Amino acid sequence: MKITQEEVNFFKTFGYLRLKNVFSGAEVSFLDRHFSSYYAKFFHESFLGIKIKAILKGITCMVPSFADNQPEMMSLFLERGLFDIPKQILGESVQYWGSDGSLFAYGSLWHRDTATLANRLKMNIYLNSGGKNTGAFRIIPGSQKMGDEYANNLSLACSWPDSSFAGGMSETEYLPATLSPRLNPIARIFNRKLADIPHQVIEFNVGDVLIFDDRALHCVYRPLYPKVRKLITLLFNEMSVIDRVHVSQRIDMTSASINDELRTLKQLECNQYNVPCYGARVNEMFDKYNYSSYLSMLSDIVPNRDSDYKGKHVPQSEDLAKFLTKNYFD
Numbered sequence: 009m010k011i012t013q014e015e016v017n018f019f020k021t022f023g024y025l026r027l028k029n030v031f032s033g034a035e036v037s038f039l040d041r042h043f044s045s046y047y048a049k050f051f052h053e054s055f056l057g058i059k060i061k062a063i064l065k066g067i068t069c070m071v072p073s074f075a076d077n078q079p080e081m082m083s084l085f086l087e088r089g090l091f092d093i094p095k096q097i098l099g100e101s102v103q104y105w106g107s108d109g110s111l112f113a114y115g116s117l118w119h120r121d122t123a124t125l126a127n128r129l130k131m132n133i134y135l136n137s138g139g140k141n142t143g144a145f146r147i148i149p150g151s152q153k154m155g156d157e158y159a160n161n162l163s164l165a166c167s168w169p170d171s172s173f174a175g176g177m178s179e180t181e182y183l184p185a186t187l188s189p190r191l192n193p194i195a196r197i198f199n200r201k202l203a204d205i206p207h208q209v210i211e212f213n214v215g216d217v218l219i220f221d222d223r224a225l226h227c228v229y230r231p232l233y234p235k236v237r238k239l240i241t242l243l244f245n246e247m248s249v250i251d252r253v254h255v256s257q258r259i260d261m262t263s264a265s266i267n268d269e270l271r272t273l274k275q276l277e278c279n280q281y282n283v284p285c286y287g288a289r290v291n292e293m294f295d296k297y298n299y300s301s302y303l304s305m306l307s308d309i310v311p312n313r314d315s316d317y318k319g320k321h322v323p324q325s326e327d328l329a330k331f332l333t334k335n336y337f338d
Contacts, residue, residue, distance in 0.1 A: 009089030074109030121222035
């Protein structure tokens, strides 16, 4: 089973990808039967009893090595080519981490599954549907980029890996009080004064597969009504074969470099439009209101070449375009 390069890029950027209708109705029925029978065997209890406990007591069950111990199930995954996908995303040295089977009726807090430096991929195989108010998957895109300032700030906002009662992204008081995935939908209506965390809601249907980097912060909001969901997961990680350098270490972040970059950019803009950095009255007005310090770095910059700008949009010059993309790294 192959995915496109655009899909690979999407995953590497945002940390998730939904694959629709991977399994047919007959295959889903096959997986569902094996799921229920294995659960009953594992817990020495009827599957109906397990579901009732999940609803009445809010218990979340997870069985490790779930597909590994069921040859027929694993054969289906291998035959369908699911194991080709991690290699496309994580590289030829990808390693299989293991599998599990989960059953739950409510939601989960904002959390990461892990926080490794190695890139990860988790494959959720859904035996139930999930709508916005009935168990959709929610993720904060880009939060899988361990070491980035963005991912770090999100880490500071939640208590994970420690447990949390609140369950939002304000357990540490790093961010303002936010909505918690624990809240039932009625309570959520009366808590609209609390902020919602910017995130992507990913709805799915029976037979869909969601792949995501399980280092990303994700959750499931409490559904409108208790809904038992059966989920099979396959997990993979990269095996690093070369040393990696974080993008921030490949850029000169000294103050001199940062300020020189700003002056260079302003110079290129002044050349583009054939105007000095500031209009004629700016120095006078800023002096009057004691903001002259705001002009100390760029005020001497004027065009150093002639151009023919007449107030209409013109394409960026080649040197400006190259400068604007110089901090891109693969």
